[in-house]
Amino acid sequence: MKHYVAPSLTKPTLPDLSDYLKDSITSFCQISRMPVTFYNNEGNILWECCPEWKLCNYSNLYSMSDTICRKNLISCANFAAKLGEPYISICRIGLIQIAVSLIVEGKPLGCFIAGPIIMGTLRESTLSTLLQLNEVEEQQALKLMLFLKEMKSYAPKEINHLALLLNNCVLASIGTHTDYAKMNQQYKEQLRIAQELQNYKKQNSPMEYPFDMENELIQKTKNGDAEGAIEILSTLLDRISILESGDLNAIRTKFLGIYAVLSRTLSEQDANFHETVELDYEDMHELNHVNNFKELVEVAASFIRFCCRKAQNFIYDGNSALILKSLQYVNQNFTKKIALQNIAEELHVNPSYLSMLFKQELHMTFSEYLSKIRVNKAKHLLLKTNLSMVDVSLQSGFEDQSYFTKVFRKFENCTPKDYRKLHQK
Incomplete structure (x- = not known):
């Protein structure tokens, strides 16, 4: 018996995927008995694993690139890229698909889609919908029915485990997970902002700039109250993110405006204060290279803490x-x-x-x-x-x-x- 030798870990590229990635997906297919197909961003098939297990190959809609079936697959792939995590969806005939995006150096190169598979029990409507969408002869219909009955079914919890397993196969072949985490954070932030906007619309509340919060932030910073200032800052930036619909550059610009007002205000009580709080190159580099709203809040908070320390020294530099x-x-x-x-x-x-x-x-x-x-x-x-x-x-x-x-x-x-x-x- 020959020993198995794992291929070397190399970064996936297109049009050919790395051997390590292909072997990882093949292992997933063999264990789960699920077919996996890799599509590029245009929805074209670049690679398949265990295509003989795929029900879609019996469908006329699937074989054509401009049908609702293929468009649905592209939509799933795009959503998985936005999520930065596995996306579980239901296809037109009621079967389950798991989509995991391949993201390298911040760019989605395509998507792995596992399935379709059955969740729970097989319904009669699944076959009837499949036959309605595809004009098939009676003999072909019998093959489809037998194929469906032989397919393994999975419980919802099992599908979640399979999604995680497929996702880890892809992540392990890339070597770094920062791109996925970044996209996932951005998606969650956009979702939160959308929910907040809906709440404001339901309450009929006017969306105005919170000048009262900005003034309170300046006052607490002048008093050297770091804890109170950071609490106000978090709420203030949260409100600004809603006003700017999550646009990170716009939020950053607004904060720089607040920082300029704060610096000018604090310099009025100490002539040397402006020089000590002026942003230098490293500060600007850190602020300009934040990847999401959470990081921006953390960097902004560090600036405010620095101002509070300076204000405390101006108020009192003793030890009491x-x-x-x-x-x-x-x-x-x-x-x-x-x-x-x-x-x-x-x-x-x-x-x-x-x-x-x-x-x-x-x-x-x-x-x-x-x-x-x-x-x-x-x-x-x-x-x-x-x-x-x-x-x-x-x-x-x-x-x-x-x-x-x-x-x-x-x-x-x-x-x-x-x-x-x-x-x-």
């Missing part, structure tokens, strides 16, 4: 997590009426201890820090808007205009009006 959380709370709520007691309750610490820690770490009291943040906001509004002094004071967190003027003069040695006049010139 308690003070950092306190400052983040102040930066997020300074336009409201807040006191040290509020933060102490939020962080579950003693107010006296927190007050002492503020002076020790920041060399200023809580009230002084709160006033500094509010004055910085007022300076921004004075230069970037035409708001009245009353509105500037209110939007900066000061309830009283005279008190606002007093605090502002203490920090800037001039009144808010004089500050606007001086710097606008």
Whole structure:
């Protein structure tokens, strides 16, 4: 008895498939007793394994390339390529087919289709439909009936196992599965977007750009709140993907716009910030070479985390997590009426201890820090808007205009009006 020697593993090419791939498919056929045919993208047969087991060879429709039977096979092949995984379908007469696309270097070269086979019990309608679609003589009809009765039937679970086995035969011959995973991810993303669009249509919700989410993302990043910023980012990009119908380039462009706004906003609180967050060549290369929406979200999240770390350093570069959380709370709520007691309750610490820690770490009291943040906001509004002094004071967190003027003069040695006049010139 001769020893079996497996052929060498070489990448499949057209028009000839590799010996390793052919041997793998032949092994599948012999074990499963299922015929397998390889079609190119135009639906032409390039290779067959065990064609004598194929019912289709008794059909006139199958032998012609422009019939509904062949078009159905091409449709199955195209869908398997989009899925990046096995596609199980039912043919016109009610039999099962398993399609597995051959994808090499990102390009579908064709498709392996196993079957047709019987799932469950053979129905009388299968034969009657086959006879209706094909004009056959009585003797040929008897052959078809005998062929059908001799075909092995499979349970649904068995067909799933066969699909996986055929898929693994193809994958093993290629050497890399990244192309299949990429296409599968893209298909799932498109399916998710389509479902979301349907939900919006059912709810009659307007499809508008989520500026409120973008502003919230910027605010949380300014506060150094990485966890909160990433959570908002994920929801924001998800909404953008729906607006852009899953167009990866369009989503990437939108994120770059958000990043530019974020960078500009953060640079207003630190003159050197823009230089530290500007995207370099490696960053752009990473962003431009994402393959799917999931990867884009991951890369975008890494950029936002970096910005949050920089923002945290600007807010506070000490080692006290308690003070950092306190400052983040102040930066997020300074336009409201807040006191040290509020933060102490939020962080579950003693107010006296927190007050002492503020002076020790920041060399200023809580009230002084709160006033500094509010004055910085007022300076921004004075230069970037035409708001009245009353509105500037209110939007900066000061309830009283005279008190606002007093605090502002203490920090800037001039009144808010004089500050606007001086710097606008």
